[in-house]
Amino acid sequence: MLKIYDMVFLSPIGTIGISIINDKVHELKFINNLKESKSKDSFHKDLSRQLDLYFKKKLNVFDVPYDLRGTQYQINVLKKVAKIKYGSTQSYSDIAIKADSHARPVGNACRNNPIQLLIPCHRVVGKNNIGGFSGENVKKNGNMMFIKKSLLEIEG
Incomplete structure (x- = not known):
């Protein structure tokens, strides 16, 4: 499409x-x-x-309105992800605890994030690895994983 x-x-x-x-x-x-x-x-x-x-590493908080959409669960998770500060990360499990959920559904909500960067799902990582990004993971290691690593480096 x-x-x-x-x-x-x-x-x-x-x-x-x-x-x-x-x-x-x-x-x-x-x-x-x-x-x-x-x-x-x-x-x-x-x-x-x-x-x-x-x-250019000169802005760490975006100030533009956005339209957050998805299921109520996805919106709840993405609101929690939106609170992760520039330069820091949280694990899928950390977000799951805050959302009274489990790590895998948190990952699915992040994968379906319609507003990458503004809702910083790239800051959500696995307990033992970088995790995935936009449907890719460390095993697949394609272009989206390059983007996640690059975003984390920019913010590092």
Whole structure:
């Protein structure tokens, strides 16, 4: 299925596709390379500015509204993940305890995170390894794992 993005941002570690509805980020995901879009309005320009500052290690908290969606469970988990501070990590088990759940469903909620970076699921790691990111894991070790490692290095 073809996905149309309102905005495309070329980061140093991959292309980010962004969907915006009613001046709120609806989706923000790393995607296959596309050409960067030119900012349309003040919201787009501000988001581009914040992303640029983040990748230059000059911003550690995003200040843009977003539309968090999913099941009630997913939203609960993602709200807990959103509280993980820049430069730190928590395990799937740590989040599971806070969500009165288990590690595997927490991982599934993170895998389905529609707003990568703004909801920092890359900061959720396994007890003994880096964990997964966007459906990939350490065994698969593809492009999404490269992105997770790179994001953690940026914040390190």
